[in-house]
Amino acid sequence: MKGIEERLAALNPRQREAVTAPDGPLLVTAGAGSGKTAVLVNRIAWLIGVKSVPANRIIAVTFTNKAAREMKRRVQEILQAEEANPVVGTFHGLCNQFLRTRHQAAGLNRYFSIMDQDDQKSFISNLMKEHNLRYTELTPSIVQSYINKRKESKKRAGESEVYSGRSELLEDLYEIYERECEEQGLVDFAELILRTVEVMEHNAEVREQIQQRILHVLIDEFQDTNELQYQWMEMFGGWRRNISAVGDEDQSIYSWRGALSGNLKRFERQYDDALVVRLEQNYRSTKPILDAANALIKQNTNRFEKKLWTGKSGGSRIKYMSARDSNEEAEFIVDQIRTFSDSGRSLSEFAVLYRTNAQSRNFEEAFGAEGIPFRVYGGVRFYQRKEVKEILNFLRLVANPNTNDAALLRTINCPPRGIGEVAKRSIAEMAADRKISYWEATCALADTGRRWVKVRPFVDLINHLQSLSATRSLGKLMELTIELSGLREHYEQHTDPTEQNRVVNLEELINAAAGFEQSQESVGSADILDRYLDSVVLDPGDTHDDDPEEKVQMMTLHTAKGLEFPIVFLTGLDETILPHFHSIGSWRSSTFRKSMEQEEMQEERRLCYVGMTRAKEILFFTRANRRMLRGQWENFHQSRFVQEVPRDLIELVSSTEVPEPTVTHDAGHVDWLGKSVSHRKFGGGVVTDVEANVGILYLTIDFETVGTKVILSEFVSIDS
DNA sequence: AACCCCGAACTTTTT
């Protein structure tokens, strides 16, 4: 632990103060690139190396798996395997571990399985069907977001303060949902944390055991915590009060998931003896980039003004490319990367960032055509693909046939083997009658003679796979499942490329499983299938984490938070992409639209800010006039965020004309207000409000049939 | 009772 002294010397005085803070609450608020994570990492190393705190009594939490891995890596680098490692993970990952070892105390099925967002939605959808709620005004999405919101605020069904009309129905559904999850051993993301907090709250034995063991709790990205996570912090760290929290309100980009950036202030208020350290020196970016980012984020109201500065001089302005279409946008990026890499830049120094995963497609195609290696994080999620889900359902059944009735129903006729609705209904009825699992019912049916002769092979298949799972490696088991289930053959029979591609994905899945097994070597092979099934839900991002190679990095702005790159392409700077149209309001129609809209717009701005501040040396803005959207070309306009960056910090490299800053109120105002207009899809209506931004007119229109919506002026015509 | 085809509807971000 000799290195620690040198490390401390390399920090600035503020950082050192935070790293070596005495026991007790610590709050670090820090701008982008000011070394937040470095503070956390060094503090952990300092606690272990200098204060002799046993590593396994320190627990550090982050939000993304990527960030957790990075933190683990950096801590290990300092400790150099001299010591045991601290516990580092995401809230969800840590809570899962907690519940797996204490399923009994938590009142959970020994083999509970975790539902991802998609699983949860289809589960809710099925519940609604069963209870004949298909055709109410509620959609599965609405119910899902209601349930998640309630859980994130630590509320169970029935613990409602508002109870009327529609919310009564929602509460009822929440209650049904809870009961069904309980019965089927299903747990959603929010439940992992909620259940953990409840166990800590109600079970004194567990609570004391944990509170005795944990000496220090450290939390990164504190602005992204929600109510539930705040409570988690109190349960795990509140008793000793050795809590270190690190955050930046300007980088709060998860309020849609219930995050309360106000938790920073709440922490300061609640732990009023906390040592508060503010870091304002940026070590990452050049001055023009930082100035531009600061100018942008200044447009947000109600923020605590920070003066983020850098000692670096020089650096080039933001390079702005406004392309004719999305193809040209991608080609431009390819060209630039070619040029830079010819002059000696490594491909891994480039990052292409975008607002939505769908945007990656353009870049993937262009990069693929040009033979430039790239790596997409997240992407059109591999584990969400139909064929992948199908195989995973098989494995869930193999791991543990008696839970997860849903998996059985989805698997039993996949690929089609002549088992239909009638058989499924019989299984469900028998299971309900005899109070047995769907699997047991299926086995019983298979034994009852000719009528269910088609069920037999399925039961044999699962039993066979189960016996294989005891002796084979995970990769091999995956391969065998793909073969023996007949799924590979099923997809190979199809001739069209989409189906053929599914075969490729199945191969990829074998690699992913083998890769996971390798990464888990140190943990041992017991329960490897269980752990794999957890990881595909909790950490589906990095299937092949084996390449720190020469590849361009591509990811969403959300995933990019906390990372840095020498050269960044911030793409899709178009109205309705960044900011996203959801934050502009064309889909919303209620009276509190305005305030919501403002909140969401500010979050989009923070997202843009996060993207800009990822860049160390060179930052590109790119956009396109036309983009292919669900199969057809649509027009786009320059994002308002481009206008919010001072003109002299931008260098044009565009092929199309770039609008100069325009007046915020347009002459169009007079022409539109009060006019009767028609829209291709929404029909006739009256314009009740007009807003202009960068020469684009946003009309608030009161439609005769569909209520009030905000529409871009170009999509409607004035009735004559 | 299962399969097939066609039209409709849906697309933020992550654990």
Next chain:
DNA sequence: GTTCGGGGTT
């Protein structure tokens, strides 16, 4: 561009 569901066909 994709997936889902309805309705007609085998």
